[in-house]
Amino acid sequence: MPIPPTPRPPEDPVLILGATSGIGRALTLELRAHGRRVIAAGRRQDLLDTLGGETLRLDVTAPDALDAIAPLAPGTIVYNAGFGERTPTPDWPLTRQTLAVNVVAFERLAQWALDRCAVFAATASVAGIRGLEGTNGYAASKAYMLNAMEGYRRLARHGRHPCRYLTLIPGFVDTAMGQASAFWRCSPETAARHIRRALARHAPTAHITPRWALVAALLRLLPRALFERIPLRA
Template sequence: MKLTGNTVLITGGTSGIGLGLALRLHASGNKVIVAGRRKELLDRITSEHPGIEALALDVTDPASIAGAAERARAAYPELNVLVNNAGIMLRENLLDPASLPLAEDHVTVNLLGTIRMTYAFLPLLTGRPDAAVLNVTSALAFVPLPITPTYSATKAALHSFSESLRVQLTDAGVQVIEVAPPGVRTTLLGQQDDENSMPLDDFLTETLDLLREKPDARELVVERARFVRDAEANGSYDTVLAQLGGVRA
């Protein structure tokens, strides 16, 4: 993926990694559209960052996705990059029936949201120069964090989905890139002040540097996420799972 001259749509673009990517990509000479549910946040971002545009979109609602795709087709005919970033991360107690709705919400937002967005927006990307889909998964796709079981499971599913998507799009001219972050200091799971999580600016810098160095990358994994991403391959899976299983915060 080239780093300038794109028209980029980012779901979950009103905070955290999504907003960070939006600001960095806009500053690098891309047209950026942030997508989210809350109009007041979208209005604030477009007001505070002239040149960034917004698209109201709820990834939990198929009709909202379909409507957004039609609006994007009309307003952004040069759209060539989709960043599927929208997601939630909540603790679950698998012994508590009250956690079941939380589990279902993870599947709806993280997994179905990305799948539905991909189906709706691929027709807009196919045939565009330098087209790409970036799916933001997690290092936890490779070893789960037991206090967030369904979050981890949805990210593992998105890793698998991204692999299949890449194969199916081989002849369609659309690059598929998986971004697998470690814990990052954002409001996701309340990690904004967690010293054990990676500062957001550091994550964004290293991730974009990786893409700059290897624009044909299949995965973007910062060094801090490598111990989880590579655990199964290097034989440390059980050790890493035990370590993550000790997280109770």
């Protein structure tokens, strides 16, 4: 008698958007090492080639991005693609790209996942908790993400939608985007390990690394008048 095929777990395959470098690349390797089926996505084909396995060349801001994603039927989407400006004064082309990747494309995928995916995880940032000079568009875009993810969690719960929304909140990670400070900075591999565990334990939010929850709490508690006196850059 033929052996029936093992049913696909509803959380697979995992589509990681922004998998070519940094946290996303490490997460791709981490999840694959733990037996998950991962489709790694990003714009840089040379880096996708070095990752191997299932890949998708994709610009998340492309109008036809959903046409490329839908046939893959991802059980989990990790929206890890991110862009951030770090300029002494605001620079509109950079801010516009920041909003296109971190807000518009993110929101489009978060909506799409509601009745189609088992899990939608998004990499926000501790920078999204308060306004930050020097990287204001980035901080504001991550604030949007933090708020929207909470809203989607509420919507999924009260509207009985199947998708679980997980907000990832890194502090500093040692990647191209994470060069601002060495304070409590972890490697992308450490970040990936924490994200894998958060995906497995059905957490609503995960600080990366967990001790960044202290910084997040402090940032939330600081009175506005005091916070605005302290010079800070993300």
